[in-house]
Amino acid sequence: xxxxxxxxxxxxxxxxxxxxxxxxxxxxxxxxxxxxxxxxxxxxxxxxxxxxxxxxxxxxxxxxxxxxxxxxxxxxxxxxxxxxxxxxxxxxxxxxxxxxxxxxxxxxxxxxxxxxxxxxxxxxxxxxxxxxxxxxxxxxxxxxxxxxxxxxxxxxxxxxxxxxxxxxxxxxxxxxxxxxxxxxxxxxxxxxxxxxxxxxxxxxxxxxxxxxxxxxxxxxxxxxxxxxxxxxxxxxxxxxxxxxxxxxxxxxxxxxxxxxxxxxxxxxxxxxxxxxxxxxxxxxxxxx
Amino acid sequence: xxxxxxxxxxxxxxxxxxxxxxxxxxxxxxxxxxxxxxxxxxxxxxxxxxxxxxxxxxxxxxxxxxxxxxxxxxxxxxxxxxxxxxxxxxxxxxxxxxxxxxxxxxxxxxxxxxxxxxxxxxxxxxxxxxxxxxxxxxxxxxxxxxxxxxxxxxxxxxxxxxxxxxxxxxxxxxxxxxxxxxxxxxxxxxxxxxxxxxxxxxxxxxxxxxxxxxxxxxxxxxxxxxxxxxxxxxxxxxxxxxxxxxxxxxxxxxxxxxxxxxxxxxxxxxxxxxxxxxxxxxxxxxxx
Numbered sequence: 001x002x003x004x005x006x007x008x009x010x011x012x013x014x015x016x017x018x019x020x021x022x023x024x025x026x027x028x029x030x031x032x033x034x035x036x037x038x039x040x041x042x043x044x045x046x047x048x049x050x051x052x053x054x055x056x057x058x059x060x061x062x063x064x065x066x067x068x069x070x071x072x073x074x075x076x077x078x079x080x081x082x083x084x085x086x087x088x089x090x091x092x093x094x095x096x097x098x099x100x101x102x103x104x105x106x107x108x109x110x111x112x113x114x115x116x117x118x119x120x121x122x123x124x125x126x127x128x129x130x131x132x133x134x135x136x137x138x139x140x141x142x143x144x145x146x147x148x149x150x151x152x153x154x155x156x157x158x159x160x161x162x163x164x165x166x167x168x169x170x171x172x173x174x175x176x177x178x179x180x181x182x183x184x185x186x187x188x189x190x191x192x193x194x195x196x197x198x199x200x201x202x203x204x205x206x207x208x209x210x211x212x213x214x215x216x217x218x219x220x221x222x223x224x225x226x227x228x229x230x231x232x233x234x235x236x237x238x239x240x241x242x243x244x245x246x247x248x249x250x251x252x253x254x255x256x257x258x259x260x261x262x263x264x265x266x267x268x269x270x271x272x273x274x275x276x277x278x279x280x281x282x283x284x285x286x287x288x
Numbered sequence: 289x290x291x292x293x294x295x296x297x298x299x300x301x302x303x304x305x306x307x308x309x310x311x312x313x314x315x316x317x318x319x320x321x322x323x324x325x326x327x328x329x330x331x332x333x334x335x336x337x338x339x340x341x342x343x344x345x346x347x348x349x350x351x352x353x354x355x356x357x358x359x360x361x362x363x364x365x366x367x368x369x370x371x372x373x374x375x376x377x378x379x380x381x382x383x384x385x386x387x388x389x390x391x392x393x394x395x396x397x398x399x400x401x402x403x404x405x406x407x408x409x410x411x412x413x414x415x416x417x418x419x420x421x422x423x424x425x426x427x428x429x430x431x432x433x434x435x436x437x438x439x440x441x442x443x444x445x446x447x448x449x450x451x452x453x454x455x456x457x458x459x460x461x462x463x464x465x466x467x468x469x470x471x472x473x474x475x476x477x478x479x480x481x482x483x484x485x486x487x488x489x490x491x492x493x494x495x496x497x498x499x500x501x502x503x504x505x506x507x508x509x510x511x512x513x514x515x516x517x518x519x520x521x522x523x524x525x526x527x528x529x530x531x532x533x534x535x536x537x538x539x540x541x542x543x544x545x546x547x548x549x550x551x552x553x554x555x556x557x558x559x560x561x562x563x564x565x566x567x568x569x570x571x572x573x574x575x576x
Contacts, residue, residue: 093405093407099406101564103395105390118388119381127359270557274375
């Protein structure tokens with residue numbers, strides 16, 4: 001309970017501008033916690049101001065920034081077994097005064113988004129996805145132990161129930177992400193795809209879990225740290241076919257889900273905004 | 289000044305989880321304000337939960353989500369006068385069960401990021417930009433009145449001083465954005481580029497402003513709602529050459545800067561993470 005005068009102070013603190021007046025008054029400053037990648041970078045780059053110097057009047061109303069994006073390159077494992085990107089240098093600094101490449105890129109390679117149209121005849125293309133669905137609470141379902149035992153593991157309705165029991169009801173309009181541990185294998189295409197006799201082996205979402213989310217919760221997106229929302233051996237892509245045509249999106253090849261809390265982070269989906277695209281490369285930022 | 293007990297309540301409110309306990313206790317709930325684009329979308333898409341239903345225990349510690357990104361297409365005006373993207377359909381839903389395109393794309397077309405290597409011999413490529421510099425306070429310098437008078441207008445040191453006088457000192461590690469009004473012309477390439485006799489005419493940053501920011505403030509990025517950080521007639525790209533080699537980034541063809549407050553928004557730069565890229569398409573999200 002608030003003592004007299006406190007509610008006003010809280011109200012001021014909870015408004016954006018007042019937040020920092022409040023923070024300054026209370027004598028603590030917002031800081032940016034750096035992910036491992038950024039921390040490494042910091043020592044090497046003196047010209048750019050170091051993190052953690054955010055002024056009390058700054059806008060860091062979150063504590064950490066975690067990049068959930070793998071670096072895309074021609075080496076990155078793809079579903080189709082061909083490089084997902086090719087770079088062609090068109091201008092060179094020494095000759096032209098600046099550097100510039102063209103890319104040839106598959107819409108669905110690397111860390112990327114699946115738009116509704118990817119598995120439907122008339123669903124939304126990527127540029128039509130509403131802005132408010134691409135900033136979403138992130139719920140991470142950790143199935144690493146089970147996926148180690150069974151590389152074809154399917155996230156189940158029970159896994160979602162277990163998460164809710166441990167944390168809370170899945171937040172409204174959230175993204176539900178599978179943490180299978182497969183991101184650790186991304187440098188080894190054979191292990192990441194699990195290809196054997198023409199069949200892939202990696203974990204994905206079960207259709208029972210996807211159907212339950214569609215009926216009982218308001219999730220806007222699914223995310224996986226593997227090549228596909230459906231698991232490796234899937235022939236019918238049941239989760240893609242159930243999920244995407246409803247206007248929801250999917251994220252594949254997500255990185256660093258082990259670096260964010262299972263509950264409480266906010267995901268910002270920075271997908272390229274291309275007219276008529278069925279998906280595209282996405283920069284995924286988690287604010288924690 | 290806080291009355292006894294209030295500081296603890298503030299502290300709880302200002303921690304991420306405590307924020308919402310505090311918000312609930314104080315009797316107000318976080319909501320997501322929709323940008324125009326999303327609002328239009330909402331009525332058409334019933335399958336996805338509507339915005340504004342965020343539970344009090346959700347993560348919306350901001351009020352609004354504004355998309356600062358133009359939709360990229362072959363029609364989008366480019367610096368080089370050729371289409372910045374081509375889509376090639378590789379799989380078709382009716383025939384193959386899913387839709388998928390390849391793209392051929394210029395790294396520096398549409399709403400995009402310039403990495404340090406774009407104008408340097410050995411600067412950072414895009415995948416090396418530290419995560420904490422891509423989530424930044426956004427300061428919007430409104431020069432629309434001056435740009436209407438002079439399409440080659442250069443944002444000056446004085447414009448920055450005027451902003452600071454009206455608002456506050458530029459936040460640490462911010463992105464400084466020029467709002468010239470040119471985003472309104474993006475559907476008309478002749479007007480957007482201002483091409484006349486082989487010379488472009490559109491506003492940009494002045495080198496006095498850029499140099500002052502480098503020396504006196506800690507800005508990490510510059511952004512413009514035109515084709516280039518330097519203005520249209522520039523032959524020497526002085527701002528590019530002064531700014532980028534220091535390890536900082538730039539954003540070009542930014543949309544909707546008139547939809548965010550001049551001070552107080554947080555910019556999340558969702559640039560595609562491609563190895564050895566000199567820039568790339570970026571989804572820019574402002575949290576307000």
